[in-house]
Amino acid sequence: MNALTSEDLEFLRRPLHGFLTVAGAEPRPVWFEATAEGTIELFTEPDSPKVRRVRRDPRASLVVAAPVGERERWVSVTGRVSVESGGAHDLASRLAARYWDLDDPVRAADLKEILAVDQLRLVVHPEKVRRYVY
Numbered sequence: 713m714n715a716l717t718s719e720d721l722e723f724l725r726r727p728l729h730g731f732l733t734v735a736g737a738e739p740r741p742v743w744f745e746a747t748a749e750g751t752i753e754l755f756t757e758p759d760s761p762k763v764r765r766v767r768r769d770p771r772a773s774l775v776v777a778a779p780v781g782e783r784e785r786w787v788s789v790t791g792r793v794s795v796e797s798g799g800a801h802d803l804a805s806r807l808a809a810r811y812w813d814l815d816d817p818v819r820a821a822d823l824k825e826i827l828a829v830d831q832l833r834l835v836v837h838p839e840k841v842r843r844y845v846y
Contacts, residue, residue, distance in 0.1 A: 716750045716841055720787050723776070724752070727810045730776045734762050734793070735769035743807040744774060752789055752836040755800040755807070757829060766793045772836055784846040791839040800831035 716724070724746035731739040732754065740762070744754045752774055756762055766772065772793045778785040804826050812819040 714838060714840055716746065716787075716789070716838060717843075719845075720841065720843060721746050721748075721750075723778075723785065723787060728776050728779070730754075730774045732762070732772060732774050734765045734772045736765050737761065739775070742774075743811055744776075745803060745807060745810075750838060752838070753803055754834050754836075755804045755831045756834060758832050762834070763795060763832060766795060766834060770794070772834075774836060784844065786844050788842045789836060789838045789840075791837045794835045794837065796833040796835055798833070800833045801827050803833055804831055 724744070729741040730744045730752075732742045732744075733739045742754050744752050746752055770792045771790070773788060773790040775786060775788045805823065808814060808819070808823040808826070812823070814820050814823060
């Protein structure tokens with residue numbers, strides 16, 4: 713199947729870490745957002761190695777697994793990545809609220825630092841979706 717299902721989207725909207733792999737790099741844990749349009753979005757600084765790699769070879773994959781203590785489940789998305797200049801700060805704010813307690817002054821300051829620098833959005837356009845549910 714080449715599209716995210718409603719069950720996939722429900723799972724991917726939880727505050728789980730994804731492991732992003734881009735050509736020429738090892739997997740890295742990332743925050744991500746699964747959109748209603750069926751894409752996966754993340755943010756990064758413009759000079760990050762992943763941006764350079766994606767511009768050379770736009771293929772990437774993201775794997776998200778259920779945490780220990782839950783029944784085994786994972787979703788893997790592979791596809792082309794576009795680099796978008798708009799919307800990264802809004803995405804960063806949404807994701808920070810999802811992953812952090814922004815009432816914590818330390819985390820609020822961390823978000824302020826993220827928003828103080830340029831960010832880009834990486835958008836994974838799924839070409840292949842695999843999943844496993846125990």
